[in-house]
Amino acid sequence: MLLSGKILFTLPFLKYQRKDPEVYMLTKKQEARNEVCKNDELSVTDDLAPPHIQPIEIISYKDYKTRKVSTEVPQDNLINPLTHSAKENKGIRPQKDPVTKPVTKPPSHGIINCFLNIFSKDLAIDLGTANTVVYMKQKGIVLNEPSVVALHKNGREKQEVLAVGMDAKKMLGKVPPNISAIRPLRDGVITNFEVAGLMLKHFIKKVREGLALSKPRIVIAIPSGLTSVEKRAVKEAAEQAGAREVFLIQEPMAAAVGAKLLVTEPRCNMVIDIGGGTTEVAVISLAGIVSGRSLRIAGDEMDSAIIHYIKKKYNFIIGMATAERLKITIGNACPDIDKPETMEIKGRDLVSGKPNILTITSEEVREAISDQINAIAEAVRGVLEKTPPELAADIIDRGIVLTGGVALLKNLDKYINEITRLPVRTDASPLLTVAIGSGKILDSKNILKLVAVK
Numbered sequence: 001m002l003l004s005g006k007i008l009f010t011l012p013f014l015k016y017q018r019k020d021p022e023v024y025m026l027t028k029k030q031e032a033r034n035e036v037c038k039n040d041e042l043s044v045t046d047d048l049a050p051p052h053i054q055p056i057e058i059i060s061y062k063d064y065k066t067r068k069v070s071t072e073v074p075q076d077n078l079i080n081p082l083t084h085s086a087k088e089n090k091g092i093r094p095q096k097d098p099v100t101k102p103v104t105k106p107p108s109h110g111i112i113n114c115f116l117n118i119f120s121k122d123l124a125i126d127l128g129t130a131n132t133v134v135y136m137k138q139k140g141i142v143l144n145e146p147s148v149v150a151l152h153k154n155g156r157e158k159q160e161v162l163a164v165g166m167d168a169k170k171m172l173g174k175v176p177p178n179i180s181a182i183r184p185l186r187d188g189v190i191t192n193f194e195v196a197g198l199m200l201k202h203f204i205k206k207v208r209e210g211l212a213l214s215k216p217r218i219v220i221a222i223p224s225g226l227t228s229v230e231k232r233a234v235k236e237a238a239e240q241a242g243a244r245e246v247f248l249i250q251e252p253m254a255a256a257v258g259a260k261l262l263v264t265e266p267r268c269n270m271v272i273d274i275g276g277g278t279t280e281v282a283v284i285s286l287a288g289i290v291s292g293r294s295l296r297i298a299g300d301e302m303d304s305a306i307i308h309y310i311k312k313k314y315n316f317i318i319g320m321a322t323a324e325r326l327k328i329t330i331g332n333a334c335p336d337i338d339k340p341e342t343m344e345i346k347g348r349d350l351v352s353g354k355p356n357i358l359t360i361t362s363e364e365v366r367e368a369i370s371d372q373i374n375a376i377a378e379a380v381r382g383v384l385e386k387t388p389p390e391l392a393a394d395i396i397d398r399g400i401v402l403t404g405g406v407a408l409l410k411n412l413d414k415y416i417n418e419i420t421r422l423p424v425r426t427d428a429s430p431l432l433t434v435a436i437g438s439g440k441i442l443d444s445k446n447i448l449k450l451v452a453v454k
């Protein structure tokens with residue numbers, strides 16, 4: 001039962017308060033444990049009422065101050081906001097003869113709204129070499145942008161952010177000396193810590209516009225081959241970008257969950273996630289990776305190989321963006337005899353030194369990227385060889401799932417099927433699978449506990 005009474009806010013209590021205008025929420029948990037939640041831990045929306053918590057009252061720091069001589073608040077609910085413990089709430093003296101009349105407002109829709117927001121602010125991020133995709137709890141995918149930052153050199157030391165994401169990607173290879181367009185990750189690893197932090201901060205701010213009060217918990221998918229130093233860099237970048245708590249999970253696990261594979265069952269699933277910087281091949285069972293390989297060969301290496309091929313064969317220079325367009329538009333992993341394709345590209349002729357146009361065939365693009373495709377095939381064979389026989393039987397039944405942007409390369413599924421003789425399917429939205437899977441893991445405390453990387 002809730003009691004109310006006059007409460008004296010005395011000095012020892014006030015010294016716990018910070019001067020900034022925070023909001024405190026008095027809550028009552030059904031297990032009869034009461035808490036005061038600070039604004040950076042809770043936010044409220046109408047639709048997400050967790051059953052074990054009922055908002056009782058929201059009061060601002062200003063309100064606390066104005067009520068400092070005598071305040072009526074249900075005593076059961078008074079907790080030291082910093083310790084979150086009723087016992088330690090020494091500065092608050094309950095009235096001897098409490099008045100039973102409750103003084104709290106009945107929870108309005110606004111309050112519940114506000115309260116439930118708390119749980120919708122947590123984020124899952126696929127911090128990719130090529131693209132960053134953000135999933136927000138209760139909302140789904142809220143951002144999908146290239147992992148690029150454009151910086152303007154302002155004076156000697158100072159650099160200011162000019163553009164992030166798609167706008168910055170448009171500048172790649174086209175900037176004057178005082179501007180640099182930077183990709184802060186390479187091969188799935190943060191190579192420019194400061195810029196990666198700026199990028200994350202920008203994306204987090206963008207998706208949490210209007211929800212600025214509380215810090216989110218963030219789940220980040222990372223390649224399975226990262227060293228502990230590389231993992232720490234990701235964690236610290238997210239913390240500096242404003243995360244309250246950071247959980248790292250392995251990309252292939254997130255990909256498997258995103259592709260709707262039942263990862264916690266004693267059945268085997270095989271995923272191949274091919275992104276911009278890394279290829280992850282993994283056999284997953286009982287929420288763990290039974291056998292797997294992480295290669296630092298993927299879409300970016302293919303783009304570089306196309307540039308190199310065209311330069312060598314035609315003495316013709318193209319940029320990364322043109323190479324990527326070639327790969328996406330006419331690239332393929334094995335020939336489509338009926339439909340050989342061609343594409344015109346613009347670049348610079350090395351002999352004449354002038355800009356020129358060249359026509360490239362799909363056959364040539366396949367030849368250019370054949371080393372990367374072979375390396376991926378080799379990794380798949382290696383993982384299959386290491387898979388225990390019982391689990392291999394599961395893979396025969398269930399097949400292989402392809403995720404990541406390069407899964408969209410024409411005929412890649414056909415090629416993997418040819419080399420493995422196993423059924424292969426490409427996930428429905430391979431560019432989003434890891435982020436969707438990370439989001440599902442964020443939504444499930446139990447799975448998060450099982451798969452979070454230490």
Ligand SMILES: Nc1ncnc2c1ncn2[C@@H]1O[C@H](COP(=O)(O)OP(=O)(O)OP(=O)(O)O)[C@@H](O)[C@H]1O
Nearest residue numbers: 128129130131275276277278299404405406408409
């Ligand atoms: N239709 C397509 N065909 C071939 N490749 C594609 C296609 N669409 C996108 N890609 C490639 O997919 C890669 C980006 O994939 P994705 O966004 O999954 O990678 P990422 O998560 O940023 O990278 P990583 O996980 O390796 O850090 C790029 O190399 C891009 O060129």
